[in-house]
Structures are given as C-alpha cells and as structure tokens.
Amino acid sequence: MSSEPGPEKLFALDVMLGKLAKWLRVLGFDARVKNLSDPGDVPLLVSSGFIPVTRREKLMQTRGVVFIENDRAFAQLKEIISKLGLYKSSPRMFSRCTVCNAALNAISKEDAFGGVPDFVFETATDFRKCPECSRIYWAGTHRKRMLERIESITEWKQETEGRNDGGE
Ligand SMILES: [Zn+2]
Secondary structure (H helix, E strand, C coil): CCCCCCCCCEEEEEHHHHHHHHHHHHCCCEEEEECCCCHHHHHHHHHCCEEEEECCHHHCCCCCCEECCCCCHHHHHHHHHHHHCHHHCCCCCCCECCCCCCECEEECHHHHCCCCCHHHHHHCEEEEECCCCCCEEEECHHHHHHHHHHHHHCCCCCCCCCCCCCCC
C-alpha cells in the first residue's frame, strides 16, 4: 500500500463540515461538499479518488473515510492535517475560491480596478479572481491573519510568487 500523498487530494466533506471545507480550500485543496447520509454512496466516492470526511458515527469504520472528532472548524483542520499527514503535501495556499472551490486565476492590478475597495487597490498585490463567482482575492491583512493561524499548526510557508498563467 502506497502512503505517498498525491499532489492533488480530492476531499468530499460531509454537509456538516462546510467550515472545514473552506479551510481546506484556503490551503488550496479541492474540497467539495457532499451529503454522505447514505453509506451506500461512500464506496463509489472512494473508488473515484475522493477522501470522504464526516462526523457521522455510522461511517466511522467505513474503509477510506476520515472520521472527524473535533467540533470546531480550526481544530478539525488540525485533526485532518494530522490524520492524513498533510504536512507532507505542498498545497498552493490561497489558490482556490473559498466559496465555490474553483481554482482562482491571477489577474493584473488593472483588472482588479473597481472590483475591490479603493484602499485595497492602492495597497494590495497579488490579485486573483474566481472564474465562477467573480470574487476577487488579494494578499492583505485578512490573508495574513489566516496564514498566521495556518502556520501555527503546520510548517507551511506562503508561496509569494504569483502565477501568471492568465487562466484556462
Ligand atoms: Zn467563487
């Protein structure tokens, strides 16, 4: 059995774990929210490459499922990082929309004009836009705070270079 973590993990978060899904997206993981109320759906998810994550006790012993014990989202993040050894992954932080899970596209500062508050436009760098909901993300104080929390439980450091691939 290979324990080598793949570069792309596909998470299927149960409906009660929406906040954890957002945190995983902040880290750059593909984190979808699925209703795992039917245990019969789980084997197909696993064979399709998903890692189902749930707090349902009836799925506790199901093969391939990550059972989460903690109540609070950040503790859950810490738990899943520890259980799956995600420390070894090198996720691309802040590369996904936390709302839709879509991969963000780097955009120029000019393209961010009008889409972000004025003070952000003046001071921020590294603008990225969601192709689904058009939300614009940038490197700023909010991201810095999230990063500090993430760094408190991992050894990841922020990738500072912006990718300039302009989208699909
Ligand atoms: Zn979005």
